Amino acid sequence: MTRFFILHFVSLLSIASLSNCRGAEAIPLRLRHQVETQSGSGIYHRLEKDATWSPSETALIVCDMWDAHHCYRAVQRATEFAPRLERLVGKVRDAGVTIIHAPSGCTAAYEDTRARKRALDAKPASDHPPKIADWCTEISASEMAVYPIDQSDGGEDDSPQEHAAWAKKLEASGRNPLSPWMKQMDAITIDQSKDFISDSGTEIWNILQELGIKNVILTGVHTNMCVLGRPFGLRRMAMAGKNVVLMRDLTDTMYNPAAKPYVSHFTGTDLIVDHIERHVCPTISSDQILGGKPFRFRNDRRPHLAIMVGEAEYRTSETLPRFALEMLGTDYRVSWFFPRADDKNRFPGLDQMSEADALLISVRRRTLPADQLEIVQRFVQSGKPVVGIRTASHAFSLRGQQPPEGCVSWPEFDATVFGGNYTNHYGNDLKPAIELANADAHPLASGWKPKPFQAGGSLYVVSPVAKTAAVILNGKVDGHPAEPVAWTYQRSDGGRSFYTSLGHTKDFEQPEFNELLKRGIDWAVREVAH
Structure with a gap:
């Protein structure tokens, strides 16, 4: 019992100290959003607005970067951008941004870790938004919009041969081929002295409120499903009044080009980003923090045509x-x-x-x-x-x-x-x-x-x-x-x-x-x- 109280006290002390020991240098960002040329036109201007975010008031949520997935190609894409995401996480962490790892359904794997206990020990907020514990499939700003891709088939874009071979490999390793994730992938470092682990909208809201966080960056997978809809996702954070943005180049969709509108997988992601910028929240790209160019998948060879x-x-x-x-x-x-x-x-x-x-x-x-x-x-x-x-x-x-x-x-x-x-x-x-x-x-x-x-x-x-x-x-x-x-x-x-x-x-x-x-x-x- 004494050991429990000591650990509990240390966790609370760590949370309190985080809000007082942040890097003071502000983060300059360009928030991209879209507005209709005129009401009801259905065509949009794509605009950028400069913003400056204080690290102590900012959190980065890493959504569902699992160690496995039932879609083989989804695993390949997540693995491909993970090193860039790791660099981003390290850089903003060093600047004083709060890192919340949210590998949904996998928090039991971290039960005895300091990062998980830190999330559990956050002070319960007095202002939980309605349905903060629930998935959010739609918000009022987008309820009249036509969703740009058909994801009713689950979005898997594997070939039948790839999918069968991958399912066999997952089963042989003792995983359920339908839901093989067990934890966050090892490529993304969890700093046990600073970070938080939670997949709960309520817990994450507690963390945000206790630390005075106004700004939230979402990254991870999959944009059209979990990143948008989780209890801590873009829609819920936007509804709750946070300054939330999507890291548009460090994400991926679950979209099968065999489904409407019959475009490439990468164009499907672009269409979802357009939808988000029009109806949910702005987006940013990792080069704004890391320099260089935005991340691009190696198989995305599409030229960029401006019209x-x-x-x-x-x-x-x-x-x-x-x-x-x-x-x-x-x-x-x-x-x-x-x-x-x-x-x-x-x-x-x-x-x-x-x-x-x-x-x-x-x-x-x-x-x-x-x-x-x-x-x-x-x-x-x-x-x-x-x-x-x-x-x-x-x-x-x-x-x-x-x-x-x-x-x-x-x-x-x-x-x-x-x-x-x-x-x-x-x-x-x-x-x-x-x-x-x-x-x-x-x-x-x-x-x-x-x-x-x-x-x-x-x-x-x-x-x-x-x-x-x-x-x-x-x-x-x-x-x-x-x-x-x-x-x-x-x-x-x-x-x-x-x-x-x-x-x-x-x-x-x-x-x-x-x-x-x-x-x-x-x-x-x-x-x-x-």
């Missing part, structure tokens, strides 16, 4: 997201830039464009503030690939008008970036017939035999395009010469460009156009290192 949409005539704010999900969801990581609803010349968050490997533009006669146009110009001058559709030929120029005050035009954009020469278009009632210019003219068309089709919109007058442009498709209307409607161009800065004057709403209903645009993007980014 800039700023036109109302052809509704590409609707057609391009559908195209991106259906045609690019397996091979590309996609981010978006849209104009403000109250100022069509300003694109919030455009400074993030520099992170992308390639740019697709669907913009019509917008003159940007000088600093934003410079972002686009720097992107082009860096030699990165640029793709344009329809009105991109006159994206940043006005016809016979001066730019609004503070805005700048770029009338040379078409010729400089696409080798184009847009001057006008034929009547809207003249729908051009579209055909291959020369089946052997370009690698983009290799093995592709598109059927001739009728474009949905008018034929642009663009002749002559640059001599070095390689024309892929021509369009023809009665009584007029043929006009190029799709071509590639090698820019003077060394970058590749692909442009098509197609892109009318009805064009996206044509399989040939969707294939053309996908091929154009693929050609433009083919030599991008990723």
Whole structure:
């Protein structure tokens, strides 16, 4: 009995001392979140906001980084990012951040450890949020949102052969193949002198309140299930009023690409991160603390394509997201830039464009503030690939008008970036017939035999395009010469460009156009290192 009271006293003393012996240096962060361009639009600006968090008021919760899992590929991915997470845990711990290890269902393995007893000995809080002990599957901010992936099959993405072999191995080692976890993986250090171990929402809330913690970082697996839904997860912490964020690059989803929306596993994770940033809480990335670049799985080889949409005539704010999900969801990581609803010349968050490997533009006669146009110009001058559709030929120029005050035009954009020469278009009632210019003219068309089709919109007058442009498709209307409607161009800065004057709403209903645009993007980014 005496020994119990001594241990209990030491645990309480350790908790008290933690709040008084923290590193004083604040942690600078960039919190990324998304807001609708206007209410009900269904399209979002992706924004960043600077924040400074005091270590003594911050906790890092490591969610369900178990020593095993029933999904073989999930184990491989968690094992892959564990060393980076270990570095992160060590760095923020040294800075004075509270570390809470939450290997759900496994706390019995730590029954006699100081870190587990420290969690049990935290002073019971007087302000437990409603249902803090329960899973949280939805919060009011997201109840009207459509969940972006189908995880009803459990999200396992193993091949049948992998899954069977893994289950056999788990069983041979004495584990239940359906729930083989027994503790947290050894790759993540538990500092018994400082850290806490708990999978209880109530216990973790006690810890947060006793230490005066206002800020919570969630990392671990799996984002769409445990990280979001556990009693200590993102939804519950957001509901309870904590400043909670997801460490978006040190996590993983349970998503099977054989399920809707039929995108790659990594795109499935991106879609969940988008959902979180829109409806639950902001996110951060580990490079903000560790330096370097964000963590990326070795099998995630998707180039990052930024899509800039700023036109109302052809509704590409609707057609391009559908195209991106259906045609690019397996091979590309996609981010978006849209104009403000109250100022069509300003694109919030455009400074993030520099992170992308390639740019697709669907913009019509917008003159940007000088600093934003410079972002686009720097992107082009860096030699990165640029793709344009329809009105991109006159994206940043006005016809016979001066730019609004503070805005700048770029009338040379078409010729400089696409080798184009847009001057006008034929009547809207003249729908051009579209055909291959020369089946052997370009690698983009290799093995592709598109059927001739009728474009949905008018034929642009663009002749002559640059001599070095390689024309892929021509369009023809009665009584007029043929006009190029799709071509590639090698820019003077060394970058590749692909442009098509197609892109009318009805064009996206044509399989040939969707294939053309996908091929154009693929050609433009083919030599991008990723």
